[in-house]
Amino acid sequence: MRYITSMAQIIDGKAIAAEIRAELRKDVEAFKATGHREPHLTAILVGNDQASETYVRMKMNAAQDVGISSETRRLPATTSEHELLDIIDTLNKDESVDGILVQLPVPDHMNERKVCNAIVCEKDVDGFNVFNVGRMCLDMKSMIPATPLGVIELLKRAGIDTFGKNAVVVGRSKNVSMPIAMLMHADGRNETGAMDATVTICHRFTPPKELAKYCSMADIIITATGVPGLITKEMVKPGACVIDVGITRITDPNTGKTKLVGDVDFEEVRQVAGYITPVPGGVGPMTVAMLMHNTFTAAKNLAKINKS
């Protein structure tokens, strides 16, 4: 074995997610002990996408784990948008349902935006409703999408200082990168409790040389592009914190087997970074844990609304 002067601390997303789930389990137990019914999450899965099947199954398992009851509504790929909206409307009005999510992507004949907006804000545990997006961007309490919320929670629990630090967000997707950029730069005194970092948003049209320059100035790099190997050792400041949100399935040319990789050249970057998340086992488990967090939040809020 080579002598290695310094290696990044690996931020164990699986362990942090397990900790959050254990806390939730306790809190849900206490909630039920005061006479409330079990929180309930309904997932809607349209069509037979394999990846979507897997994601939904992981969410349902996590729900069971923390004491949230759940149901998956499976709809054929031929379901019309109108039928889906009707089902959402029924769930919106159903007092036994706290959280609703439609697993994306929906089939091409549906307007994804219309579907996301159809879920009432209070039950919108994915935080994709335009009204929740607006509230988040105005630093107001809202449902924050689970992956961005997971990234922020990961930074907090790993003790990464962000106040006045330089951060780079690579990617500009509306469900992941944009909320991360918003929560990273905004004012910590407001309702979202944001992170007060200086934030640079890089994306597909950022020239590679400029991306490297911004990354090399960053105390925190958060990448969410789905481009394997995008973030290399040369781009990372010694000691920086690197959060890898990317997940891509690739085939190993030697073994022919497939595996999941992130945007970061993990083996190289860990030699210079101070902190790094692995893929898998980094942000992924956090997403599922924060979705449970959101569902429990929805249940608590609805219990208050129904009582008053």
Add this chain to the structure above:
Amino acid sequence: MRYITSMAQIIDGKAIAAEIRAELRKDVEAFKATGHREPHLTAILVGNDQASETYVRMKMNAAQDVGISSETRRLPATTSEHELLDIIDTLNKDESVDGILVQLPVPDHMNERKVCNAIVCEKDVDGFNVFNVGRMCLDMKSMIPATPLGVIELLKRAGIDTFGKNAVVVGRSKNVSMPIAMLMHADGRNETGAMDATVTICHRFTPPKELAKYCSMADIIITATGVPGLITKEMVKPGACVIDVGITRITDPNTGKTKLVGDVDFEEVRQVAGYITPVPGGVGPMTVAMLMHNTFTAAKNLAKINKS
């Protein structure tokens, strides 16, 4: 007079705003010629703030100039929030009103957010309704606040290239800086027609040294802080474009007279920048012009809705 090797081109916001107003005047004329009534803007002014009085008067003059009829509703500072919301509700339903704005700030006993959200999205010419904010942040067609829209229009009409360029936005206010950062970095192929720049958001907690570093890498600096003299010559890359959104009234210690200044040390920075906006006469007139643009857009949209 000293010999000067190069001086920034001054982006004449007053001239560009006049051009936009001339175009609007023509378009409004054509709109009326096809049988539509005059577009109508109602401004609500609560209390006796001098600056607010001036701003509203400028808006009303601009409206008259382009052929938009307008009215200012003056309410005493003692008006209750409930009364104000009632008035807004009446205006929302009034088919002779296309645009509604409440001049901010409202008195302390009112919830500004509640007031902004009370204006229906279609008539929300300031773009402060949370639903319009959400749509803008998702790159969807919406009412975009007049100052950010004015900054973007200024860059477009001055022919400043932003695609893949480095931009810095200094400030993180929700009505000005945040929308600018959103429109500067987002995807030009979407409905907002955004600018595809790499964007760094700096703010009060960005250390001065880091602010200087980010600014010196920028092809475009947009500052909106209200801190006079914040952006100095040393921070600006030769040839960069500097857009000054700041407006602060200061007293000249020599003459005792007051004058308006921006965030940029204009006399110094113009010696290195390629393009620069003056204060006054830069972004200010654009705000008023874009408010008229938004009012006319509202009138056209409502005419379509009422027809169908």
